[in-house]
Amino acid sequence: MVSSVVELMDVSGTDLTVVNAARVSFAKHKDAFDESDEKLIKYLAKHNHWSPFAHTFIQFKISAPIFVARQLVKHQVGLVWNEVSRRYVNDEPEFYIPKQWRKKPEGSIKQGSSKETIEYDIAGTMKYVKETYNNLLKEGIAPEMARMVLPQNTMTQWYWSGNLFAFSRVCELRLKADAQEETRDVVNEINRLCSYKFPISWKHLRPVPY
Ligand SMILES: Cc1cc2nc3c(=O)[nH]c(=O)nc-3n(C[C@H](O)[C@H](O)[C@H](O)COP(=O)(O)OP(=O)(O)OC[C@H]3O[C@@H](n4cnc5c(N)ncnc54)[C@H](O)[C@@H]3O)c2cc1C
Numbered sequence: 214m215v216s217s218v219v220e221l222m223d224v225s226g227t228d229l230t231v232v233n234a235a236r237v238s239f240a241k242h243k244d245a246f247d248e249s250d251e252k253l254i255k256y257l258a259k260h261n262h263w264s265p266f267a268h269t270f271i272q273f274k275i276s277a278p279i280f281v282a283r284q285l286v287k288h289q290v291g292l293v294w295n296e297v298s299r300r301y302v303n304d305e306p307e308f309y310i311p312k313q314w315r316k317k318p319e320g321s322i323k324q325g326s327s328k329e330t331i332e333y334d335i336a337g338t339m340k341y342v343k344e345t346y347n348n349l350l351k352e353g354i355a356p357e358m359a360r361m362v363l364p365q366n367t368m369t370q371w372y373w374s375g376n377l378f379a380f381s382r383v384c385e386l387r388l389k390a391d392a393q394e395e396t397r398d399v400v401n402e403i404n405r406l407c408s409y410k411f412p413i414s415w416k417h418l419r420p421v422p423y
Contacts, residue, residue, distance in 0.1 A: 215307045215368055217277035217395070219402035221410075222372065226269035228254065228413040231377075234265035251413050258417035266378035266414060267291060271407060273373045278309035280365040281396045285387070291379030296371035300357035303350055307368040308339045315394070325393055380407055381418040 232250040233242055235257055243250070257265055277285075286294055314333045315326035342362060349359035380403055386392065387400040408415040 214312070215309055217281065217309070217399050217402075218275070219399055219406065220274045221271070221406045222274050223272040223374075224270065224410050226377075226411075228411055230268050231257070231265045231411075231414050234268040235262070246413070251417075254413050255417045258414070258420075263378045266381070266418065267376040269377040269411065269414075270374065271377060271380060271410065273403060273406070274370065275373055275399060276368055276370040277399050278366045278395065279363075279369050281393075281399055282369050282371065283365070284393065284396050285373070285383070285399070288379070288383045288386070290382075292373060292375035292383075294371055294373055297369055299360040299363070300355075303356040303359065306343060306346060306363055308342075308364070309366045309368060309395070310335060310339065311395075323391060325391065377407060377411055377414055378418065381415070384419055 227246075228250070229243065229246045232246070232253050235253060236242065256262075275282075275285075282296065313330035316329045316331060318324040318327040342364060345362050346359055349362065350356065384400055384404045384407070387396055388404060392400070404419065408419070
């Protein structure tokens with residue numbers, strides 16, 4: 214069973230970076246974070262003064278199914294994305310296979326799925342897909358064409374970098390109940406890692422725990 218993975222690759226800045234970026238307005242700089250700095254961060258977050266938060270940098274390497282990547286790549290402002298290309302890479306494809314399948318919701322389809330689940334075995338289908346992909350490659354078909362038979366549950370990987378404010382917007386939108394569960398799982402990990410590295414900023418940018 215292949216699962217999504219979020220790795221923290223690089224970070225620049227701390228909560229102090231945010232307050233120093235804000236305090237430059239008054240030509241002030243501090244070398245240590247204190248209580249008054251938290252008040253300032255709270256004020257900035259509350260009033261949507263986003264630019265001091267954008268002086269930070271955080272980089273993730275993420276492995277997830279293509280259908281999750283397709284949703285997350287829509288978040289663009291303040292973020293940079295570089296992804297593995299199956300034009301150049303023909304590694305053995307790996308597939309995300311859910312343990313259980315959520316049923317269609319009773320009410321609005323915008324909810325995505327219901328809590329009710331069923332079991333359904335797709336191992337045979339995945340085996341057939343993999344064989345077909347490998348056969349196309351064996352025939353000398355270019356990887357950029359052979360990949361056309363790979364489904365949306367094929368795992369992909371990408372570097373996703375950006376500033377704290379941009380990732381807080383991703384978390385805001387993708388941790389809500391109407392976001393897809395598999396996407397929420399990835400964003401939950403982003404949420405946890407941002408909170409770990411920028412605890413005060415994150416506490417005020419993301420006041421509502423999901
Ligand atoms: C539950 C859910 C369901 C969704 N369903 C679909 C779907 O069915 N189909 C689909 O295509 N997408 C869908 N989306 C994606 C959605 O439309 C957005 O593209 C995505 O959420 C990224 O939003 P963002 O605010 O982070 O965007 P970013 O592109 O990161 O932009 C950040 C902010 O900058 C501003 N901005 C960016 N670009 C412009 C612009 N061109 N003009 C004016 N202001 C701009 C906006 O204020 C925006 O909020 C869905 C998203 C969610 C959360």
